[in-house]
Amino acid sequence: MGTQTLIIGGKKFAVIPYDDYRQLLKGSLPDESGLPPLPKQLPSGNYPAHVYMRASIARDIIKGRRAAGLTQAELARRAGIQPAVLNRIEKAKVEAETATVDKIMNALNAASKNDR
Numbered sequence: 001m002g003t004q005t006l007i008i009g010g011k012k013f014a015v016i017p018y019d020d021y022r023q024l025l026k027g028s029l030p031d032e033s034g035l036p037p038l039p040k041q042l043p044s045g046n047y048p049a050h051v052y053m054r055a056s057i058a059r060d061i062i063k064g065r066r067a068a069g070l071t072q073a074e075l076a077r078r079a080g081i082q083p084a085v086l087n088r089i090e091k092a093k094v095e096a097e098t099a100t101v102d103k104i105m106n107a108l109n110a111a112s113k114n115d116r
Contacts (some may be wrong), residue, residue, distance in 0.1 A: 039051045072087055075108070
């Protein structure tokens, strides 16, 4: 869960992503198990960009898929991609093409709209 803090009127507030807030209202935090790890910070203070990007995209897709209650196979079918491609993306093994990520995100958005 990514958080930021703000001080307003002398009080400290935590700002969290809306999806995490919704999970808190339900009484649980998002399941972080099974997510690809983010890379460690380099001595320069930077992060290896391509590794961080792959892991970040993979984590977002996995969290969205779990929230929608979809299996990898079902999400791949809805996105019109091969299940093996989604599997490699979720494992952060490949750099997904923008068009592929768009297909996945559109399928997740459609699934979440159906849940409302």
